[in-house]
Amino acid sequence: MANESVFEECKQWYLSRFQAFEDSLNGGAELPFHTTRKQAISRFSELGLPTPGNEEWKYTNVAPIFEQKYEVAAQSEADTDVDIGPFTFGDLSRNRMVFLNGTYSKELSSFSSEGQGLLIGNLSELLENDKVRAHLGRYANFTDEPFTAINTAFANEGTVVYVPSGLTVKEPLHILHLSDGSSAPFATNPRNLFVVEDGGQVSVLESYHQLAGGSYFNNAVAEIFVGKNARVEHTKIQQEALDAYHIATFNVHQERESHFASVNIDLGGRLVRNNLNVMLNGEHCETHLLGFYVGSGVQHIDNHTFIDHAKPHCFSNELYKGILDDHAQGVFNGKILVRQDAQKTNALQSNKTLLLTDDAAINAKPQLEIFADDVKCTHGATIGQLDDEALFYLRCRGIGKDMAEAMLRHAFVADVLEGIKDGALRETIDAKIIDRFTS
Amino acid sequence: MLKIKNLEAAVEGNQILKGLNLNVNAGEVHAVMGPNGGGKSTLANVLAGREEYEILSGSVEYDGQDLLDMAPEDRARAGVFLAFQYPVEIPGVGMSNFLKTALNDMREARGESALDAMDFFALIREKLELVNMDEKFLSRAVNEGFSGGEKKRNEVFQMAVLEPKLAILDETDSGLDIDALKTVANGVNAQRSKDNAIIVVTHYQRLLDYIVPDFVHVLSDGRIVKSGDKNLALQLEEQGYDWLKNESGAAVAA
Numbered sequence: 001m002a003n004e005s006v007f008e009e010c011k012q013w014y015l016s017r018f019q020a021f022e023d024s025l026n027g028g029a030e031l032p033f034h035t036t037r038k039q040a041i042s043r044f045s046e047l048g049l050p051t052p053g054n055e056e057w058k059y060t061n062v063a064p065i066f067e068q069k070y071e072v073a074a075q076s077e078a079d080t081d082v083d084i085g086p087f088t089f090g091d092l093s094r095n096r097m098v099f100l101n102g103t104y105s106k107e108l109s110s111f112s113s114e115g116q117g118l119l120i121g122n123l124s125e126l127l128e129n130d131k132v133r134a135h136l137g138r139y140a141n142f143t144d145e146p147f148t149a150i151n152t153a154f155a156n157e158g159t160v161v162y163v164p165s166g167l168t169v170k171e172p173l174h175i176l177h178l179s180d181g182s183s184a185p186f187a188t189n190p191r192n193l194f195v196v197e198d199g200g201q202v203s204v205l206e207s208y209h210q211l212a213g214g215s216y217f218n219n220a221v222a223e224i225f226v227g228k229n230a231r232v233e234h235t236k237i238q239q240e241a242l243d244a245y246h247i248a249t250f251n252v253h254q255e256r257e258s259h260f261a262s263v264n265i266d267l268g269g270r271l272v273r274n275n276l277n278v279m280l281n282g283e284h285c286e287t288h289l290l291g292f293y294v295g296s297g298v299q300h301i302d303n304h305t306f307i308d309h310a311k312p313h314c315f316s317n318e319l320y321k322g323i324l325d326d327h328a329q330g331v332f333n334g335k336i337l338v339r340q341d342a343q344k345t346n347a348l349q350s351n352k353t354l355l356l357t358d359d360a361a362i363n364a365k366p367q368l369e370i371f372a373d374d375v376k377c378t379h380g381a382t383i384g385q386l387d388d389e390a391l392f393y394l395r396c397r398g399i400g401k402d403m404a405e406a407m408l409r410h411a412f413v414a415d416v417l418e419g420i421k422d423g424a425l426r427e428t429i430d431a432k433i434i435d436r437f438t439s
Numbered sequence: 440m441l442k443i444k445n446l447e448a449a450v451e452g453n454q455i456l457k458g459l460n461l462n463v464n465a466g467e468v469h470a471v472m473g474p475n476g477g478g479k480s481t482l483a484n485v486l487a488g489r490e491e492y493e494i495l496s497g498s499v500e501y502d503g504q505d506l507l508d509m510a511p512e513d514r515a516r517a518g519v520f521l522a523f524q525y526p527v528e529i530p531g532v533g534m535s536n537f538l539k540t541a542l543n544d545m546r547e548a549r550g551e552s553a554l555d556a557m558d559f560f561a562l563i564r565e566k567l568e569l570v571n572m573d574e575k576f577l578s579r580a581v582n583e584g585f586s587g588g589e590k591k592r593n594e595v596f597q598m599a600v601l602e603p604k605l606a607i608l609d610e611t612d613s614g615l616d617i618d619a620l621k622t623v624a625n626g627v628n629a630q631r632s633k634d635n636a637i638i639v640v641t642h643y644q645r646l647l648d649y650i651v652p653d654f655v656h657v658l659s660d661g662r663i664v665k666s667g668d669k670n671l672a673l674q675l676e677e678q679g680y681d682w683l684k685n686e687s688g689a690a691v692a693a
Contacts, residue, residue, distance in 0.1 A: 387527075387529075389527045390527050390528075390529045390532075392489060392490075392511060392527075393523065393526070393527040393529065393581075394529070394532075394537070394541075395488075395510070395511040395512040395515070396487050396488070396511050396512075396514075396515055396520075396521050396523075397515055397537070397541040397597065397601065398512050398515035398516045398541050398542075398544045398545040398548065398601065399512060399537075399540050399541050399544050400512050400544060401510065401512065403540065403544070404512075407532055407536075407537075407540065408529070408531075408532070410531070410532075411529060411530060411531025411532045411580075412531060413531075414530075414531035415531070
């Protein structure tokens with residue numbers, strides 16, 4: 001029952017930090033959104049942290065996250081001496097929002113995109129904006145989600161993108177999170193909101209990197225509204241420190257004939273949990289959830305996805321792949337709900353894992369709940385090892401064993417990488433992946 | 440170049456090679472024929488370094504080095520090439536990237552600098568022509584969805600790119616129609632020189648009409664039971680392998 005005392009202590013700590021946070025907001029505590037924050041912290045104090053008895057957290061014990069004390073990253077002047085070069089993606093990073101230890105850095109950020117009515121900025125500056133207020137908090141429900149409740153309670157820093165009807169944002173936006181836990185452990189709660197109105201289009205790359213290691217805890221929440229016939233492409237690369245904790249929750253809300261594509265790549269982190277919740281709230285929506293994760297050492301990487309087919313004639317395609325080495329643990333839980341109204345749903349789900357050692361493990365659980373009778377739903381899960389025949393073939397051509405293994409690991413995830421439509425971005429990410437496999 | 444002495448090898452506990460002797464010099468083409476199960480493919484795989492094969496005794500010397508002590512990639516870098524009987528499909532690994540990595544790894548091992556993109560593609564185009572392969576192959580994954588004939592041509596194409604000193608062709612003729620057989624044979628013949636050697640492992644004499652060997656060996660029950668020139672292959676084609684069983688004792692004694 002060591003967990004219980006850790007959790008109780010943690011809860012009390014968050015409650016006390018909330019008071020300090022309120023004090024630091026100056027006039028901010030008077031804004032209407034602050035009521036939502038207060039509801040969230042109050043809900044969190046009722047919920048507490050999830051224990052392994054909670055079905056959604058059965059394979060992921062969050063207690064290790066709270067075995068150290070964090071500071072909630074304060075609103076301080078971000079350090080502008082930081083060299084962001086190694087974390088940029090070439091030309092793709094011209095349009096960027098940069099956060100250092102969770103705090104927005106105006107100096108390091110840069111914008112080249114423009115368009116009538118386009119809004120890109122830090123959440124704290126846009127809390128009073130009508131467009132933001134109409135959506136913020138609508139899709140990220142914290143009633144049963146303690147980490148969403150924590151994030152909402154402390155929500156102040158994060159990226160807001162508002163794309164008005166019919167506008168195509170030509171250049172992708174790079175949201176760059178850099179963390180340095182070397183001086184003191186800290187916790188952040190990045191809160192993103194992307195609203196793309198009818199017929200709008202935007203592509204977002206979100207990346208998380210360590211600057212100098214150490215322990216820290218990023219608890220991110222994003223709300224993504226995809227209007228009628230709008231398109232959103234979201235690519236996330238997580239390369240946190242190996243002592244860091246990372247929980248990210250995405251709540252996507254799609255209107256009819258919209259298109260949402262997510263590619264979600266996890267390379268770092270001691271304990272990682274991604275929650276991707278997609279609500280298909282109109283007919284003829286299309287959703288692609290692709291992802292892969294690479295774990296070694298004692299990394300624990302958990303992907304929970306939930307696609308809610310609420311309306312007919314929607315298509316969802318899901319492919320998650322994992323490569324687990326050493327003692328690494330993976331979890332994949334893919335829930336697909338097809339509601340009674342959602343006839344002609346077409347839902348595909350596939351989960352594939354390479355286990356490179358006997359000590360690596362994956363808990364894979366497809367969870368299909370189908371209440372309509374005219375639907376096509378398929379799911380499959382496979383677990384395998386590297387193909388020895390292919391390895392031998394490559395070595396017989398003079399390719400060294402390490403490189404040959406790296407090529408096969410890369411090949412295993414190639415179809416996920418193909419989901420990144422931007423060629424230049426895909427190539428840059430490819431190079432980072434090869435680096436990870438050969439290091 | 441290659442000296443195999445009293446080689447005994449087993450796979451999954453079954454001894455397949457039972458004291459095999461073979462010498463191959465630079466400039467020579469050797470055909471190894473014999474009935475199924477006689478050990479032909481085992482010999483090819485042992486020379487390439489496949490780990491499932493256990494060496495029980497004997498030695499293999501290649502260019503003065505102990506070949507059996509080398510990792511598969513080191514053998515390849517030293518100039519040993521196996522054309523696979525069943526080339527492996529590797530989805531997700533593109534032909535072009537695969538060849539470039541292989542070629543540059545070998546060049547590095549030989550102390551040469553890596554080829555730049557232009558020189559690389561110039562070389563590749565020249566070699567593709569040799570085996571009558573379209574450039575479109577380069578954008579496909581290694582052997583993925585290739586027909587039987589395409590896979591075999593791809594093996595000979597790789598051999599042409601990597602320019603091995605000792606090439607072992609393991610049943611490269613199996614499953615080929617006559618046109619494909621000629622293409623493959625032409626590709627191999629173009630690489631014959633006084634500096635390199637080729638071992639052609641085959642069940643049928645047919646390929647040897649096009650790749651004319653200097654020596655023909657019959658491998659049966661794990662040993663070379665008869666050696667001769669190209670006429671031996673013709674004799675085998677006419678008479679099969681049965682007649683050799685009577686002679687095998689004598690051949691081994693010799």
